Amino acid sequence: MKPKIPVPETLTDQLRRGALMATECPSRDVLKHVTSRWGMLSLIVLLDGTHRFSELRRKIGGVSEKMLAQSLQALEGDGFILRKSLPVVPPHVEYSLTPLGVEVAVQVRQLGDWIELNLSRVLQAHVQRAA
């Protein structure tokens, strides 16, 4: 019998865990959905609660109907967003975050907040480089 030595991470753990630096890792697809412009902004808006499609579109400046639908569908596929279609006339579709979606959206919002709050420092860097 082998002696028990502490192993910080088993092979299974390593396989279950994503590896963003590896070309074929499916974590790259998740990264793509979560960090696409419209995906990111949708996650941030949905942290404020359930929204209808038209509400999301109004809040996210410049997004087309097609691009928003695609982004939401990808995030729904990853289990981040719940799409609820109510059987009414005219059709009423609601989007909300799943618990998993709330977790990732909090991360995304932190990055978004940093960019919003530090924009002037970045623009200053542009000015300095142009000088």
Next chain:
Amino acid sequence: MKPKIPVPETLTDQLRRGALMATECPSRDVLKHVTSRWGMLSLIVLLDGTHRFSELRRKIGGVSEKMLAQSLQALEGDGFILRKSLPVVPPHVEYSLTPLGVEVAVQVRQLGDWIELNLSRVLQAHVQRAA
């Protein structure tokens, strides 16, 4: 004279601060550079220290020379990355994070870590949807 009332945010502050939901805000460009696949992965790798171009390319699986160069250039323009060209033969170019770059890279790494650590939960969502 007007009575002094506490104003949480002045108009100047609002203008200096980015607005990601607004179509024309330059924060959208910063978001694009920082969340592009190769931009994100470059920032994460550079948190470990200075790297040569070839080292970066080796660590980031699947990136082409052209795409890596473009991503690094965009991040350099935003003041996140410092490019140092040493006057030696053969040419030796080093990349490192600026203090501003370290700040944004920490945010990016947190999001990347979340995705890597929670990949199995996302893949589980895929399985459940397919069932």
